[in-house]
Amino acid sequence: xxxxxxxxxxxxxxxxxxxxxxxxxxxxxxxxxxxxxxxxxxxxxxxxxxxxxxxxxxxxxxxxxxxxxxxxxxxxxxxxxxxxxxxxxxxxxxxxxxxxxxxxxxxxxxxxxxxxxxxxxxxxxxxxxxxxxxxxxxxxxxxxxxxxxxxxxxxxxxxxxxxxxxxxxxxxxxxxxxxxxxxxxxxxxxxxxxxxxxxxxxxxxxxxxxxxxxxxxxxxxxxxxxxxxxxxxxxxxxxxxxxxxxxxxxxxxxxxxxxxxxxxxxxxxxxxxxxxxxxxxxxxxxxxxxxxxxxxxxxxxxxxxxxxxxxxxxxxxxxxxxxxxxxxxxxxxxxxxxxxxxxxxxxxxxxxxxxxxxxxxxxxxxxxxxxxxxxxxxxxxxxxxxxxxxxxxxxxxxxxxxxxxxxxxxxxxxxxxxxxxxxxxxxxxxxxxxxxxxxxxx
Amino acid sequence: xxxxxxxxxxxxxxxxxxxxxxxxxxxxxxxxxxxxxxxxxxxxxxxxxxxxxxxxxxxxxxxxxxxxxxxxxxxxxxxxxxxxxxxxxxxxxxxxxxxxxxxxxxxxxxxxxxxxxxxxxxxxxxxxxxxxxxxxxxxxxxxxxxxxxxxxxxxxxxxxxxxxxxxxxxxxxxxxxxxxxxxxxxxxxxxxxxxxxxxxxxxxxxxxxxxxxxxxxxxxxxxxxxxxxxxxxxxxxxxxxxxxxxxxxxxxxxxxxxxxxxxxxxxxxxxxxxxxxxxxxxxxxxxxxxxxxxxxxxxxxxxxxxxxxxxxxxxxxxxxxxxxxxxxxxxxxxxxxxxxxxxxxxxxxxxxxxxxxxxxxxxxxxxxxxxxxxxxxxxxxxxxxxxxxx
Numbered sequence: 097x098x099x100x101x102x103x104x105x106x107x108x109x110x111x112x113x114x115x116x117x118x119x120x121x122x123x124x125x126x127x128x129x130x131x132x133x134x135x136x137x138x139x140x141x142x143x144x145x146x147x148x149x150x151x152x153x154x155x156x157x158x159x160x161x162x163x164x165x166x167x168x169x170x171x172x173x174x175x176x177x178x179x180x181x182x183x184x185x186x187x188x189x190x191x192x193x194x195x196x197x198x199x200x201x202x203x204x205x206x207x208x209x210x211x212x213x214x215x216x217x218x219x220x221x222x223x224x225x226x227x228x229x230x231x232x233x234x235x236x237x238x239x240x241x242x243x244x245x246x247x248x249x250x251x252x253x254x255x256x257x258x259x260x261x262x263x264x265x266x267x268x269x270x271x272x273x274x275x276x277x278x279x280x281x282x283x284x285x286x287x288x289x290x291x292x293x294x295x296x297x298x299x300x301x302x303x304x305x306x307x308x309x310x311x312x313x314x315x316x317x318x319x320x321x322x323x324x325x326x327x328x329x330x331x332x333x334x335x336x337x338x339x340x341x342x343x344x345x346x347x348x349x350x351x352x353x354x355x356x357x358x359x360x361x362x363x364x365x366x367x368x369x370x371x372x373x374x375x376x377x378x379x380x381x382x383x384x385x386x387x388x389x390x391x392x393x394x395x396x397x398x399x400x401x402x403x404x405x406x407x408x409x410x411x412x413x414x415x416x417x418x419x420x421x422x423x424x425x426x427x428x429x430x431x432x433x434x435x436x437x438x439x440x441x442x443x444x445x446x447x448x449x450x451x452x453x454x455x456x457x458x459x460x461x462x463x464x465x466x467x468x469x470x471x472x473x474x475x476x477x478x479x480x481x482x483x484x485x486x487x488x489x490x491x492x493x494x495x496x497x498x499x500x501x502x503x504x505x506x507x508x509x510x511x512x513x514x515x516x517x518x519x520x521x522x523x524x525x526x527x528x529x530x531x532x533x534x535x536x537x538x
Numbered sequence: 539x540x541x542x543x544x545x546x547x548x549x550x551x552x553x554x555x556x557x558x559x560x561x562x563x564x565x566x567x568x569x570x571x572x573x574x575x576x577x578x579x580x581x582x583x584x585x586x587x588x589x590x591x592x593x594x595x596x597x598x599x600x601x602x603x604x605x606x607x608x609x610x611x612x613x614x615x616x617x618x619x620x621x622x623x624x625x626x627x628x629x630x631x632x633x634x635x636x637x638x639x640x641x642x643x644x645x646x647x648x649x650x651x652x653x654x655x656x657x658x659x660x661x662x663x664x665x666x667x668x669x670x671x672x673x674x675x676x677x678x679x680x681x682x683x684x685x686x687x688x689x690x691x692x693x694x695x696x697x698x699x700x701x702x703x704x705x706x707x708x709x710x711x712x713x714x715x716x717x718x719x720x721x722x723x724x725x726x727x728x729x730x731x732x733x734x735x736x737x738x739x740x741x742x743x744x745x746x747x748x749x750x751x752x753x754x755x756x757x758x759x760x761x762x763x764x765x766x767x768x769x770x771x772x773x774x775x776x777x778x779x780x781x782x783x784x785x786x787x788x789x790x791x792x793x794x795x796x797x798x799x800x801x802x803x804x805x806x807x808x809x810x811x812x813x814x815x816x817x818x819x820x821x822x823x824x825x826x827x828x829x830x831x832x833x834x835x836x837x838x839x840x841x842x843x844x845x846x847x848x849x850x851x852x853x854x855x856x857x858x859x860x861x862x863x864x865x866x867x868x869x870x871x872x873x874x875x876x877x878x879x880x881x882x883x884x885x886x887x888x889x890x891x892x893x894x895x896x897x898x899x900x901x902x903x904x905x906x907x908x909x910x911x912x913x914x915x916x917x918x919x920x921x922x923x924x925x926x927x928x
Contacts, residue, residue: 186830186833187825187827187829188827188829466698468706469577472577472580473577473694476579476691482854484766515854517828517854517856519855522766522852523851524852525765525847528830529834529848
């Protein structure tokens with residue numbers, strides 16, 4: 097029989113990406129007992145997870161930093177718990193890890209929790225975005241990194257922000273360039289932002305590397321354009337593309353990857369004030385600042401945990417983090433969409449807003465027309481955020497639409513629509529029930 | 539409007555009882571103001587198991603009232619008010635060992651004695667009727683004519699149909715006496731005084747302080763879990779599965795250190811969506827958390843009873859804090875010494891089943907129309923000579 101008592105440790109770190117590994121190594125170095133849970137089967141996070149034998153483009157300095165970090169982590173003697181998905185903290189302060197390999201829930205009682213689960217992709221709804229064959233750019237990147245090869249057929253990438261360029265470059269390097277890369281912004285039309293970017297040579301070098309790869313491929317980089325609708329046609333997908341003058345055309349593809357930026361991931365995760373346990377967030381799940389801030393932010397979180405556990409003085413923001421915050425602001429300006437209109441405002445009524453529950457814009461608009469419904473009522477009665485994804489895909493958009501319908505009201509945090517109760521991810525009943533006392537006795 | 543001169547009523551609380559009261563009062567021509575501390579169905583009504591059921595009740599006033607409550611659900615469903623919101627389904631009580639069979643048989647006899655429609659299912663017929671339940675189940679009693687409704691959906695429908703605009707985020711601090719001292723002149727709220735001809739307090743746990751019933755109404759928490767969709771398994775279950783261990787009250791585990799033991803009453807309810815609602819606990823606390831020990835125990839019991847549930851995933855857990863009274867009966871009626879004040883609270887786990895019926899009764903009490911229901915067992919003055927209005 098496995099242990100029935102919760103596993104005790106000083107700090108439980110959730111997430112084996114750069115921020116989590118950095119935090120864990122730093123905490124262990126300070127003499128604390130550390131457990132680290134990673135939901136996938138290897139450390140590395142979204143950035144450093146690599147296909148066997150086919151490394152994707154990671155800048156050399158970043159690669160060196162990561163390997164030094166992994167060495168430090170190994171020296172600290174932490175055995176990462178892989179394929180363990182964090183489910184949340186229960187009301188007794190127990191952290192629950194869904195051990196997917198064993199089919200049971202491992203219970204940990206930590207004094208502190210570092211949450212470093214990375215960012216989440218923002219994907220704007222469009223007619224047809226729920227069709228099979230449409231995925232997120234991050235999802236496609238995960239397929240490339242874990243499988244090492246691209247899916248067959250024509251791939252179209254559309255959306256906004258630098259990640260789409262990195263994905264197109266990866267596909268080109270794997271010999272499978274996308275049919276087109278659609279970008280709502282146009283960095284070439286933002287010279288002021290481009291000049292400010294020069295202060296961040298590392299970012300410039302990485303972007304230039306990706307762009308060179310894309311320009312050397314047959315993939316056109318269509319800037320100032322939006323993918324406005326997707327429909328099935330002849331067994332494939334037909335995407336409507338609108339350019340900056342409003343002219344539309346259709347592109348055919350077998351797979352469409354969408355991406356409209358990233359945001360911190362706080363879905364279903366405990367807030368600090370909720371329990372007696374010290375809870376600190378680190379890396380992109382605290383603030384989406386990218387890989388360059390992640391290690392520094394992880395170490396910063398570790399120092400913060402130590403300060404909180406020992407009632408020491410609070411820790412000032414890290415310089416690297418401040419610098420990347422400025423860099424992200426520049427990137428935001430550089431990629432600001434050419435069409436400044438709210439992309440959600442003009443969507444047709446029948447557009448799906450919540451993919452899990454199949455709820456549409458018109459259903460939300462009808463609820464908003466009823467008057468002052470709270471986000472909770474919209475969630476419960478409209479079923480927005482009630483599906484399997486627990487609001488990851490729709491909470492932001494629903495709240496944006498609520499705010500647009502009620503100018504002057506303070507903006508609501510996404511948790512008012514999604515929620516912060518465990519389980520943060522769907523969890524099998526067999527795993528949850530596995531260690532019940534009664535089960536053991538019978 | 540029917541000649542009552544449009545008398546005004548303030549209803550405090552927009553849970554299911556307040557919403558139903560507002561609806562029936564508006565229907566009878568009253569000018570209704572519905573004052574709510576947070577938002578409609580923000581407390582127990584929004585976190586309920588939704589059982590519209592009498593199956594677990596013993597003969598007595600609660601059974602009689604619950605039967606009337608179910609009948610009103612059927613009527614409002616047929617009339618269209620609850621269209622699409624009331625899922626009619628039986629409750630299937632199951633027994634496993636000898637003592638459970640004995641206990642369930644006795645319970646079924648009592649229900650049958652009240653004229654309820656029951657079916658006793660055993661042996662081969664039981665396997666055909668409940669193909670997915672554990673082979674340990676030896677007896678099933680199907681209690682017909684019951685159903686399930688989701689509290690927040692009913693509340694929303696009632697409020698919309700009442701035409702009353704809910705005054706949200708408005709806390710009622712107290713009642714203001716009239717000059718005569720025999721009635722209430724106004725409620726003092728966080729947004730000022732609100733005067734009316736009549737007052738209805740349906741504020742769940744918040745009612746106690748307003749009317750001096752602290753100590754009589756106590757919080758009782760129930761934890762529940764919701765699964766992902768499983769249309770096939772859902773469709774194969776004829777109704778809500780209820781373990782009759784509930785009747786024996788023998789299923790209890792210790793609470794966290796220093797807290798009272800909590801009781802479990804296992805119900806697996808197949809929802810309209812294809813999901814399952816699994817509940818629940820009864821715990822003497824007002825905290826709203828969900829703890830692994832309770833959810834785990836509930837799910838383990840559910841899997842033992844319905845093994846294919848093990849394949850499904852839980853997507854959500856939640857808890858509701860209900861208002862329970864010292865004697866287990868709700869408080870419904872005019873407050874002694876206050877001619878124009880009606881209270882309706884203390885429904886514990888029966889608020890969804892009884893809410894519409896109680897709203898209808900409240901409407902009649904306020905209008906001075908004799909109620910078809912015998913509300914005497916629920917009279918507010920039964921707790922003795924306390925000063926009932928603070």
